[in-house]
Every structure is written in C-alpha cells, then in structure tokens.
Amino acid sequence: MRLDRFLSESTELTRSLAKKALHRGEVEVDGEVIKNAAFKLDDKQDVRWMGAPLSLVGVRYLMLNKPTGYECTTRPGRYPSVIELLDVTKPGRLHTAGRLDVDTTGLVLITEDGQWSHRLTSPKRRCDKHYLVTLARPLAEGAEHLLAEGLMLEGEDRPTLPARLERLPASDEGERVRLVIQEGRYHQIKRMFAALDNAVVALHREQIGDIALDPSLAPGDWRELTEAEVASI
Template identity: 40%
Template sequence: MVSKRGRLDQFIARTLQISKKAVRNLLIDNKVLVNGVLAKSPDLQIDEFTHVECNGVVLRQYEKQYFMLNKPDGVVSATIDEQHPTALSLLTGIDHDMLHIAGRLDLHSTGLLLVTNDAKWSAALMAPQNKVAKQYIVTLANPIGDDYIEAFAQGMYFEYEGITTLPAQLTILSSHQAKVVLREGKYHQIKRMFGRFRNPVVALHRVSIGEIVLDNTLLPGQFRSLTKAEVDCIIQH
C-alpha cells in the first residue's frame, strides 16, 4: 500500500463535489481546519491521516493503527481469500479499512504478523536497504549438523533469481530445531536454504521482527495493538 498524499483543495473538491473556486472561498472564509488549525493554502499537502474539517463537518479523521497477530497455521497473509481464513478476519472488532499486512507468512507458517494502515511505516519495515532482522524457530524433519551454521553464514546462491542470499545466523537449539535470523525475505527462503541439505522444514514460527517480539501471552489467532515503543523502533530504522 502507498501513502496517499495530495493537495487540500483537490481533496475537498472531490469529497464535497464542488469546484476548486468554491474551495478557495471556503478557505478565505476560515471554514477549513486541518489538524485543528485554520487552513489558508489550497495547495497544502495532506495524507490519509490528516484530520480535515469543513464548516464543522469532519471530512477525514483516520488514525494510524498498528497490531501484532499470532498467526495460526492455515491462515493466509491476505485481506481476501476464497479458500482459507485470512489474517485480517482474525482482527475482530477492528475497522479493516486501509489495513494491510507488513511482512507476510506462508499459509502453514505461524507466529508474528504485523498489520497496519500506515504505508510509510510498513515500507520502512520491509525496505531491503534497512535490513530489519527477522527471527524464526524452525523445526526440521532430519537432524541438523554444525555444517549448516557456516553455510547459512556464507549465504547461498539462488539460481532462479540469480542472487546470493545475505549472511544468515543459524543457532542449533536441538537435534531437529534451529533459530534462524534473516535480514531479507526471498521467496520461501528458509525452506530453500534447508533444502540444500535435503532437510524438509516441518514447522516455521516467526518470533520477532526487528525489536518487536511476539507477545507470548497471545494464543494463536489472538492480537493486540503495538505499544508506542514498538512502533517507534521500526520508524528509527
């Protein structure tokens, strides 16, 4: 989703179905408030979160929203799907208008999913140049060896895309389980990396994105709003 910026006069004219000349008259007559302040300039830039009032009527009052969801298995990271329940459908009691998913998970992957209506924030979260770390707990079908650690740290060449993955950190937790930290998100990257060892991924669970850690009090399918500190830690990247 892209942040929607534009001129104040264009927004009012479109919303009220009036001419730009009529909008200018409203501005001259002190009838327009932008974020609680009298607006004078017709070319003032506003976005989807700018509070706009005209003649005492609120024309726009969206607030920024940020949620973490503990995604269960079998839920798609999408807004609409005809076959499976969607992540947004789990956010009960929330207005879904403008909400989108920042950093998707596969159908059978579980764990931390972030949902927001703030396009700038999600763009910062997913921008490749920011290299925001994402941490996963991975369960494998076969035992894991120490040779996996060096292979992940060196990066792997993906012939289909013609790229070499960034160095990834792998920590062995048990014979069949590892913690993996990525700073990118190529298509099915973790499954493909373990695939080099002919070791199928049985379960993939995301526990953190940057400094945002999945709340361990959230059961699968439950969600909560992010704290200000959690929101700001992404903006700082």
C-alpha cells in the same frame, strides 16, 4: 470535518449510508439530533450513532500471533485472510507488513501506514527476522558457516544475505534451530534448508527487528503495538 465524513470514517457506514442515518435522525452531536450531512464538527464534540459514542479510527499498528490456515493477504483466496481474525472497525484499510506462508505461524505486523510497513520490509533496511524452525532431520555439520556466507537458491541469480543459525535441543517434534535472516524471498527459509539437504517441518516467526511476539498472545490473538514498538521501526 463534515459530519457525514466523520460517520463514514468512524463506523462501517459508507458516505451515502451515513447520510441516510442522518436523515433518519439516528445521529446526535452533544445530545442534539443533527440531520445536516454538512454539519461541521470540532474535535471536542460528542458524536453518537444510535446512542453509541463514536471516535475516529486513526492509524493503527497491531501484532497478531498467526495460526496456520490463514493467508497474509487482503484479497479473498483459498484460505481466509489474517485480517478476518481482527475485531476492528474498518478492517479493509489494514494490510500486513510482510507475509507468512499459510502453514507458518507467529508474529505478523498489521497496519494502514504504508510508509511504516515499507521501512519494515525494504531490503535496504536489512531488518532482522527471527524464526524458530523444526527440521525433518539433524542438520549437517558446517551449516552455520554456509548460511553465514550466503546460499545460492534454485532459480536465483544472487546468494542470500548472511544468516545466523543457533542449534537448539531437539524436541518431541524434531530437530530445532533458531534462524535470523534479513530478507523475505519467496519460501526463502524452506528453500534454504532444502539447499542444505533438509526439510522444514514447522516454521514460527518470533521477532521482527526489536518487536518480539507477545508471549501472552494465543494463536489468533492480537494487540496494539506500544509507542516504543512502533517507533523502533
């Protein structure tokens, strides 16, 4: 790999800024200052910029415990992007695999691997998504059966896929249920409970497929996925 390309892929430098850093004598390869942008590197050489060791970023797979007030987008909007919560090199390469609403918390998966995120979000895969839902009032009897059959939402021409509902003990925040769905329609869960004459007070995603939110992650914290978690998708 050319040295200027290596610098641009392992730091925040653009290709042109990498060349300028080289010309200023800021880059060393195996302890020797190299100014030639076309210098060819091999995998075992030690590259340092301003004394700091560099390595290629590679493909990343991350989990984030999303707090409220952040958008799952890479474009500036009304709210900050969840990508801003990540202290990583080259954050512009990353995207969220699926989305959560601004006021929804919990598990968000982030990567630069487009094929991996497509497998995760494709409706054909029917990947289970687990949510903890706090409701405004007690859920009507028979809701489990209606959700399992599929609901026709306002403005839709086909019912939702079968969903699984588990009633939980009420908390100080209100009535709580655990819901498992296999889709990701616009505001789907809020619209599903609206169809059941109820309202969502709080929504928290706990799990996607076999990847569960790490309980050690506080809101806004993140970690890399394990190899087993990545392979599960």
